[in-house]
Amino acid sequence: MRLRDSRTGEPAALEPGPDGTIGIYACGPTVYGRIHVGNARPFVVFGLMKRYLEWRGQRVTLVENITDINDKIYAAAAKAGVRSDDLARDMAAAYIADTERLGIGRPDHEPRASETVPEIVALIGELIDSDHAYEADGDVNFAVRSFPRYGDLSGQRPDELRAGARVEPGEHKRDPVDFALWKAAKPEEDTAWPSPWGEGRPGWHIECSAMAEKLLGRRFAVHGGGRDLIFPHHENEIAQSVAAGRPFASVWAHNGMLRLSGAKMSKSEGNIDLLADALDRWGAETFLMFLLQAHYASPIDYDDAALERARSACATLRNRLRAGSGTDEGLRDAVIAALDDDFRTPEALALLFTAPPEARDTVAEVLEVLGLGGLAHDEPPPPDVVALAEERRAARARRDFAESDRIRDELAGRGWEVRDAGDGYQLYPRDG
Numbered sequence: 125m126r127l128r129d130s131r132t133g134e135p136a137a138l139e140p141g142p143d144g145t146i147g148i149y150a151c152g153p154t155v156y157g158r159i160h161v162g163n164a165r166p167f168v169v170f171g172l173m174k175r176y177l178e179w180r181g182q183r184v185t186l187v188e189n190i191t192d193i194n195d196k197i198y199a200a201a202a203k204a205g206v207r208s209d210d211l212a213r214d215m216a217a218a219y220i221a222d223t224e225r226l227g228i229g230r231p232d233h234e235p236r237a238s239e240t241v242p243e244i245v246a247l248i249g250e251l252i253d254s255d256h257a258y259e260a261d262g263d264v265n266f267a268v269r270s271f272p273r274y275g276d277l278s279g280q281r282p283d284e285l286r287a288g289a290r291v292e293p294g295e296h297k298r299d300p301v302d303f304a305l306w307k308a309a310k311p312e313e314d315t316a317w318p319s320p321w322g323e324g325r326p327g328w329h330i331e332c333s334a335m336a337e338k339l340l341g342r343r344f345a346v347h348g349g350g351r352d353l354i355f356p357h358h359e360n361e362i363a364q365s366v367a368a369g370r371p372f373a374s375v376w377a378h379n380g381m382l383r384l385s386g387a388k389m390s391k392s393e394g395n396i397d398l399l400a401d402a403l404d405r406w407g408a409e410t411f412l413m414f415l416l417q418a419h420y421a422s423p424i425d426y427d428d429a430a431l432e433r434a435r436s437a438c439a440t441l442r443n444r445l446r447a448g449s450g451t452d453e454g455l456r457d458a459v460i461a462a463l464d465d466d467f468r469t470p471e472a473l474a475l476l477f478t479a480p481p482e483a484r485d486t487v488a489e490v491l492e493v494l495g496l497g498g499l500a501h502d503e504p505p506p507p508d509v510v511a512l513a514e515e516r517r518a519a520r521a522r523r524d525f526a527e528s529d530r531i532r533d534e535l536a537g538r539g540w541e542v543r544d545a546g547d548g549y550q551l552y553p554r555d556g
């Protein structure tokens with residue numbers, strides 16, 4: 125499998141490590157609130173890449189961290205009047221519960237920053253010893269200009285950054301472009317960890333450098349995350365880890381953003397749609413179909429029309445899978461060709477939509493890999509739909525055809541088609 129490397133713009137093969145395993149690290153959420161639909165995209169993209177590679181016989185270790193020490197958590201906890209570690213623990217549990225509903229499994233490891241502090245402290249110590257970082261009044265900062273390759277991923281070079289950078293009050297940076305590895309404890313923060321530089325807590329970027337190395341080693345195949353993390357987060361991760369002598373990630377892969385009404389979704393901007401609400405409304409299959417109908421690296425507009433189209437697409441496939449049987453090696457090879465080439469899920473899905481009934485079992489197999497295996501099984505109609513269908517049967521029995529037709533239309537409005545069969549009926553999800 126090859127992915128387009130964000131650093132070079134070129135396709136790059138995923139190389140397994142010495143133990144034959146492909147290591148993938150994808151940045152997970154900062155847990156200061158329920159996750160929104162935008163946070164679900166990297167979870168889905170990298171989770172399904174793992175499923176796909178495993179289906180192809182490849183061993184994979186997928187790591188997705190949970191950032192549970194962060195300025196945003198302190199701020200949200202203070203606003204809510206709760207302890208920051210309690211808020212982080214509750215929101216981490218909510219994140220796991222919300223993403224569990226997607227039904228695509230979980231990463232192999234979901235490390236938390238708060239459980240990785242000794243490794244973080246050790247890595248910072250190495251950077252100080254090699255003059256890539258310096259202590260200043262309880263803070264430790266990374267000296268960006270000590271790393272000549274800074275900017276290779278994002279194109280943001282120190283000289284250009286310097287124009288817009290400024291040192292905030294209370295910071296002790298030698299150069300405004302330097303960034304924090306460790307922050308001295310502040311009176312308003314209710315958690316702190318010991319370190320050689322005094323009580324404090326790690327910066328966000330060093331958390332990921334340390335968690336990736338702890339679970340995947342010093343070199344691993346893929347580092348992923350949302351495009352919005354390229355700068356500064358991923359640029360800074362590279363600077364820290366490579367300056368400390370690690371090869372770090374071989375390929376960088378970034379998913380595009382979800383746009384709500386044309387604007388990037390972001391909790392801080394208040395444009396939110398919680399994943400839990402989206403799943404209540406649309407269900408996991410429709411939501412996954414919505415994501416997979418776009419290439420992972422493309423932005424997607426998140427709106428009702430797009431979700432409606434995804435719902436119809438699910439119904440079309442579900443109805444198609446009711447008939448036929450058999451496998452089709454040609455279809456399977458074509459799907460593999462699409463997914464091996466930068467995980468082009470829209471092309472893979474298009475192949476499934478046009479597959480003949482004789483390829484039914486191959487279609488079902490591929491859908492299972494993509495987290496859509498439920499489409500191969502009949503979705504039970506919800507109880508209110510069954511109740512309506514029963515009312516309609518009673519109306520037909522007493523030859524009240526006006527009422528029977530009215531209920532048929534009402535069922536259609538709810539997305540169900542009723543087909544009469546003898547004295548009874550069958551319910552099918554409507555497509556189109």
Ligand SMILES: [Zn+2]
Pocket residue numbers: 150151152332357
């Ligand atoms: Zn990260």
